Amino acid sequence: MHNAGANFFMVPFEVSVLVHNISGIILVINFIYFVVANRVTGNGKYYQIKKKGFTEKIWKQTRYYSWGIFKHEKAPFPISGKRKFNPLQKLSYVVAMYVLVPLIIISGIGLLFPETTISSVFGKSGLWLTDLLHQIMGFFLTVFWLIHLYFCTMGKSWTSNFRSMFNGWH
């Protein structure tokens, strides 16, 4: 959609709009399921950040990914029944799931139903600002998705973590 009309091979605009709309609706359903399931099952506790010592934990994990992993050091925060995510994972998942995804959903609804969007905000087109927010959130989520996919290869084997993607457990 973003590069519609480009000369190189692309999905036709109408198809990309349709795919985009359907994906958006699926995302909304999934997100509602995620929020409700987190609340009902108590899975939400894994997304709660305790301020105390969190920065140090983040630094420890970052150091491991950028240095320790190559020296075959032990992971500083191994995954267990009590600890589903390491601190860096937790931070990125909280930002992605509770900031980026809600914002991309809200702006997406505004674009899917443009008549509901405020027409002008401080002299700027409301639709333009909504789309700008949607695109920026999309960009950050793309970055998250790339890193997320790569980190999946860091399990016991190169493929074991891809299983975790579906069942939610390491």
Added chain:
Amino acid sequence: MRSSRKLFRWQRIIWFSLLMIFYFAVVPNSMAKDVLPNVKANHKCFKCHGNKTFTFYNSVSERTVSKRMNPYYVIDTAAFYVGNHHLLSCTDCHDPGYENFPHANDLQMQEMLKCTDCHDGDEVAEKYNFKEINVEFKKSVHAQAYSKDFSCWMCHNPHSYAITARKNTDIKKVIVYDNEICLHCHSEVANLTPLSDHAKKNISTIHDWLPNQILHFKSVRCLDCHVKVENHSMVDHQILSKESAVKDCVECHSKNTRLMATLYKFRTKELRSKSGFLNAIIITNDSYVISANSNHFLNVTSLVIIGLIILVIIIHAILRITLK
């Protein structure tokens, strides 16, 4: 104390006198300058044709009677005096015989003037490129389907038409004005019947395929999809049939959006924005066209950052493999 009060009273008298002199001597003169020379002559016609009813003395029955004016002969005088022809007298285009009442029957048999009867090779024809407009118009669906019956006046009412796109910086007003010209016939079967016996078709139903119909109707003109872009004149006049009209979203929703050659043609020539947004003029109009208005800097920045992340991932993966 008493002398100062007296002085104050004299001051007030002088100021009041000066104000009166200004009002009676200066104001009427300045107002008189604003009155167009044709207004007095036209008033004779607009006395009847400017209203829905008209009154005259019937010399046969010897009494004053009031009658309803044929609605097609009622002229909106306010619109006339802001229109392109506001400086003209009625008799500049209509036979001077119309000055007499009752109007002679044979006057109605006279052919109406066409645009080019006055604007042939003159300054106006040159400025607006009437020659090319005429060539394009002859190829348009209107001229092809209705031949001689369809004249410029069908869309450009000589009694009210005013140039909007060139003068108006508010594109929304241009859209409303231009779309009203099309909808005058295409949404009113009574106005369409003299030319076509087509049953009235609902505009919304015909455009069922168009997503976000209301937003599109508010943001673009009928013309922007229903005209062949030729670029001979500032407004293309080869109106296309519904079969040939644009139905491909990408024609507008792309970097080479056709809107820049249609709706935004005037503004584009006037304003080249340096904001980094492609076709930025569309954004300055409180609009936003997906894909046509992407930001060049954001595009480059996002591609560079994503590229760098992929590079880091590759390096990280290689190090993991080699140091295993």
